[in-house]
Amino acid sequence: ILAGFGNLMQDVLWCFSQVKGTIDIGVTEADIISTVEFNHTGELLATGDKGGRVVIFQREQESKNQPHRRGEYNVYSTFQSHEPEFDYLKSLEIEEKINKIRWLPQQNAAYFLLSTNDKTVKLWKVSERDKRPEGYNLKDEDGRLRDPSMITMLRVPVLRPMDLMVEATPRRVFANAHTYHINSISVNSDYETYMSADDLRINLWNFEITNQSFNIVDIKPANMEELTEVITAAEFHPHHCNTFVYSSSKGTIRLCDMRTSALCDRHAKFFEEPEDPSNRSFFSEIISSISDVKFSHSGRYIMTRDYLTVKVWDLNMENRPIETYQVHDYLRSKLCSLYENDCIFDKFECVWNGSDSVIMTGSYNNFFRMFDRNTKRDVTLEASRENSKPRAILKPRKVCVGGKRRKDEISVDSLDFSKKILHTAWHPSENIIAVAATNNLYIFQDKVN
Amino acid sequence: MLGRGLKRKLSDYEENMAGLSSAFDSSRNLPYPLKRQLVLNMCLTKLQTYKMLVEPNLHRSVLIANTVRQIQEEMRQESNQQPISVCPGITPTSHSYTGMESSGISLQLPSGISQQESNCCDLRSVEDPLENSLLIVSDDDMSSAISSILKDLDFVEDISPPTCLVPTGDDQPKFPENTGLKLEDDRQDLKGAECVFGSFEISNSTSYLKDLAIDDIFEDIDTSMYDSDFCCPPLMPPRPPSLATEEPLKTFPSCNSSPASNIQICRTDLSELDHIMEILVGS
Numbered sequence: 074i075l076a077g078f079g080n081l082m083q084d085v086l087w088c089f090s091q092v093k094g095t096i097d098i099g100v101t102e103a104d105i106i107s108t109v110e111f112n113h114t115g116e117l118l119a120t121g122d123k124g125g126r127v128v129i130f131q132r133e134q135e136s137k138n139q140p141h142r143r144g145e146y147n148v149y150s151t152f153q154s155h156e157p158e159f160d161y162l163k164s165l166e167i168e169e170k171i172n173k174i175r176w177l178p179q180q181n182a183a184y185f186l187l188s189t190n191d192k193t194v195k196l197w198k199v200s201e202r203d204k205r206p207e208g209y210n211l212k213d214e215d216g217r218l219r220d221p222s223m224i225t226m227l228r229v230p231v232l233r234p235m236d237l238m239v240e241a242t243p244r245r246v247f248a249n250a251h252t253y254h255i256n257s258i259s260v261n262s263d264y265e266t267y268m269s270a271d272d273l274r275i276n277l278w279n280f281e282i283t284n285q286s287f288n289i290v291d292i293k294p295a296n297m298e299e300l301t302e303v304i305t306a307a308e309f310h311p312h313h314c315n316t317f318v319y320s321s322s323k324g325t326i327r328l329c330d331m332r333t334s335a336l337c338d339r340h341a342k343f344f345e346e347p348e349d350p351s352n353r354s355f356f357s358e359i360i361s362s363i364s365d366v367k368f369s370h371s372g373r374y375i376m377t378r379d380y381l382t383v384k385v386w387d388l389n390m391e392n393r394p395i396e397t398y399q400v401h402d403y404l405r406s407k408l409c410s411l412y413e414n415d416c417i418f419d420k421f422e423c424v425w426n427g428s429d430s431v432i433m434t435g436s437y438n439n440f441f442r443m444f445d446r447n448t449k450r451d452v453t454l455e456a457s458r459e460n461s462k463p464r465a466i467l468k469p470r471k472v473c474v475g476g477k478r479r480k481d482e483i484s485v486d487s488l489d490f491s492k493k494i495l496h497t498a499w500h501p502s503e504n505i506i507a508v509a510a511t512n513n514l515y516i517f518q519d520k521v522n
Numbered sequence: 523m524l525g526r527g528l529k530r531k532l533s534d535y536e537e538n539m540a541g542l543s544s545a546f547d548s549s550r551n552l553p554y555p556l557k558r559q560l561v562l563n564m565c566l567t568k569l570q571t572y573k574m575l576v577e578p579n580l581h582r583s584v585l586i587a588n589t590v591r592q593i594q595e596e597m598r599q600e601s602n603q604q605p606i607s608v609c610p611g612i613t614p615t616s617h618s619y620t621g622m623e624s625s626g627i628s629l630q631l632p633s634g635i636s637q638q639e640s641n642c643c644d645l646r647s648v649e650d651p652l653e654n655s656l657l658i659v660s661d662d663d664m665s666s667a668i669s670s671i672l673k674d675l676d677f678v679e680d681i682s683p684p685t686c687l688v689p690t691g692d693d694q695p696k697f698p699e700n701t702g703l704k705l706e707d708d709r710q711d712l713k714g715a716e717c718v719f720g721s722f723e724i725s726n727s728t729s730y731l732k733d734l735a736i737d738d739i740f741e742d743i744d745t746s747m748y749d750s751d752f753c754c755p756p757l758m759p760p761r762p763p764s765l766a767t768e769e770p771l772k773t774f775p776s777c778n779s780s781p782a783s784n785i786q787i788c789r790t791d792l793s794e795l796d797h798i799m800e801i802l803v804g805s
Contacts, residue, residue, distance in 0.1 A: 161803050165577050253580055272580045298669045301588055303581050322585055355561040355593070359585045409546035413564060418582050 085504060086520040087467045089460055091145055093120075093130070094513035096458060106509035108496055112176040112184065115500040118146050118507055119186060120514055121171025125155040127188055127241075129199060143505070143518055150199050152241040155190040167192050173258050175267070185244070187267060191254040194269050196245035196280060204232040250276050250286045257307045263314040270307035270319060273300075277331075289337045290319060290329065305420075306366045316341075318368070318375055324361030326377060326386065344375075344386050346393045356408040356417065364420035369429040370501075376432055378423040381405060383434050383444065398444045398451065401436045403474045403485045416490050427502045435494025438483065439510045440470055456494065456508045456515040466520060558593055565590045566664070569671050580675050587668040594664045 094104065103124025110119050118130040131149035158167040168191055177185040183200035208230040213219055253271035260267045268277050268289070275290035290307075294300055303322045310316035315331045327340035348357065360380035367376045374395075375386045381402055384394035400421075404411060411417040416437075423434040435441045436453070444451045453470045460467055473482040496509040504519035546552060546560055565586045572578035572586075 162799060163577075297672045297675060300584055300672055300675075301591075303584050305581065322581060355558065355589060358588050358592070362581075362585060407547050409543040409561070409564075410540070412561075413540060413543040415582075418585070 087454060087504075087506075087517045088520050089462065089465045089467065089515070090143075090505070090518045091516040092458070092461055092513055093128075093146075093148075093516075100512045104512040106496060106512060106514060107170050107172065108174050109498040109507050109509050109514065110174045110176060110186075111498050111500050111507070112186075113178050113501060115502060115505065117149065117176070117184060118498070118516075119174045119176070120507075120509065121154065121174050121188055122512075123168075123170040125153055125157070125169030125171060125190065127152055127154045127171060127174065127186075127197070129184075143503075146516055150239040150241050152197070154188045154195060154197065154243075155193065158192075172255060175258050175260050177260055178264060180264075187258050187260065189255050189258050189269065192248065192251055194247040194255070194258055194267075194278070195243050196247075197241050198244045199239060199241045202238045202240060203234060203236075205235045206230040207233050245280065245283050247278055247283050247286070250278075256305060257319075259307060259309045259317065261309045261314050262312055266314075268307060268309065268317065270304050272303040275304065275307055275317075275319060275337075287335070289331060289335070291336065291338060305363050308366055308368055311368050311370060311372045313372070318366055320363035320366040320377060322362040323358065324363055324379060326363065326366060326375060328388065342388070342391050344391045344394075346384070352405075354408060356412055359412065359417055360408065365422040367423060367425060369425050370427065371429055374429065376423050376425065378421050378434055380417060380419075380421075383423050383432060385432070385446065396446060398432070398442075400434055400442055401440075401472070403472055407485065411490075414490070416493075419493055419495065421493075421495050422497065424497055424499045426499045426504070433497055433499060433506065435497055435508070437490050437493050438488040439492040439494055440472075441494045441497060441508055454517075456510045456513070456517075461515075464520070467517065558596070562590065562593050562664075565593075566667055569667050573671050573674065578671060578675060583671050583675060587672060590664050590668055594661060598661065 094106075101124075103122060103126075105123045106120050107123055108119075108121040111117070112119070116132050118132075120128050120130075122128075127150075128148060129150045130146035132144040132146050135144045154171060155169040157169045159165070160167055170190055171188050172191065173187075173189050175187045177187070179185075183198050186197050186199070188195055188197060207214075208228050210224060210227055210230075211219055211221070247269070251269065251271045251274070253273050255269050255271050257270040258267060259270075266277055266279050268275055269286075270276075270290075273291065273293040274288055276286040277289045278286045290304070292302065292304060301323075305320050305322055307317060307319035310318075316328065317331070318326055318328045320326045324345065326344040328342035328344070329337035330341045331337060333339075333341065348361075363377045363379050365378040368374070369376065373388060375388065377384050377386065377394075378400075381400060381404060383398045383400060385396040386394045408417060421435050423432060425432055430447055431443055431445050433441060433443045439456045440453050441456065442451060442453050453472070454467045455470050468481075471479075471482045472488070473479065473484055478484050492510065494508055494510055498507045500506070506517050508515045508517065542560055543564070546557055568586050569583065569590070572583055
């Protein structure tokens, strides 16, 4: 079933499938999930956390005995990607938190992914080993070297099966190219290069070369006191290897073509929506800062997330988005409080489904929202342990704004702002979603009739 | 009610701020200048807090600085249009808050605020803490708050030591000559020998290299063996005597008797710094 294609929102019922992570009341900070990403086939699901670890889940083969249960995701590999570091000159600790993971398309038996913290990008190879060689001539079975003079005959080592072992090895380390904090990485469609973006600069790398990168965007002013805008996210076009976009803290998106010049400081397209004067407040600029930008799978649209909305832009129209969806407009009257407790700076991500017909993003109180672009219907769902019975259908949630609160509604003032869903992922071709709620990873699937 | 000069406890402050911001959100009767003042205070407090961090968040600092600039511009335009401020209960002239750069903001109660009658500012309908927490901030103070935090975020890039690498068998990145094509521009950021330590912060709190006279540290070390034939060209290029006196690299006496050359000051300072860092870090 090519999910999403022709599926209307009212036809899709989302069910709980799995949850990963502990139920402890006190959450260890290191366990907080900081990024979630499916690979290109959806067979693997990777998470990164604040402790610098990467956990990869693999979907098991569907069993014929239980056709109503789609394959479940189980742990495939766990490894420590980044360690905390110390920059001696600036007396700064460099966090090991994984900011982003991006998969490379699979080209052989091994899987490759990029993971990055604030300063360093690493290319990891994840491969399986299910055979091992036995019968070395120069080593005995324990690995100790034999005395060559004692060897009287030669034999050919044979491969014998062993228990499956999944190994993750760092194949490349791309370091020392970012002064500011890396917020995005994006693999190019040529599969030979990728980019990494920090607050002020974007660098282009070749996977084979770790000691050099090309700087393709630099918005650092000569005098830092003149700085008014930073880069917040960047992504390559899914098909055109010369095209990429980056978003800014002022709510603008720039599309750049690398063929025009080596340094892409001048954009080919500039996307900005004129401000709505009726919504103007002291916090207008802060809430316009774009926290995520994603190309649609088709490459025709880009989606941006700012504090209160998700917007879809047509690449051919720069002066305004073609669609705007309100994620949690009831927060508009709470902006001062949200500024005071810093929630206004939370960076929510957004994702497309496989057919670009539905978009999803997170909110507070462990709520997440989906918008069907065709029917214009939307739904609010919750990732919580209470809804975690196998195949339990998720009930839509509603936040009530004004006076009367209905039975199942929750009032704005009762929302838990410490429970925020910043990271979500959608399977590339099926209706399977992964939602990160602090230290727990929820996997939901649509109900198979 | 706190008297003048008495610092408010942090927990009280936080409670007050939470109360103030919900007052902002819920009250429709708060006059605009009061709301603006409240937001301005919150911004400046945040900037001040960030300044005390070793590594402030650049994204947030820029957003907050822009908000301050926006309010600043608005207030400038208003003061250009009217000589008297909109709300007579709060007059900038008599109650300017100075000393923004000093650490911490003490929420002194400017005398007269709570006592002044005002018709347009319905202060009595708001809790007392609202009045107590309002600071009158001058234009210059706002600008200097923005400038100082943004300047602090200007890292000198070429001097980052290499980070701990996982051996991959590939070429290990060397000292960061490899940050693409922008090294020249970065070198121009440095404006002279004293800027080696002036334009970036080793850290806000441990500026020991600036505070101490380097000579004093090494007073008791016998350096006579270095005087004659010990030659370390990268460390000790000859200097023209017109250089600034704040020379942090006087540690090793000059052993090079060749005449002053016209090596670019910045470049030599950087390589000397690299060398010193290597020694200090023991890499």
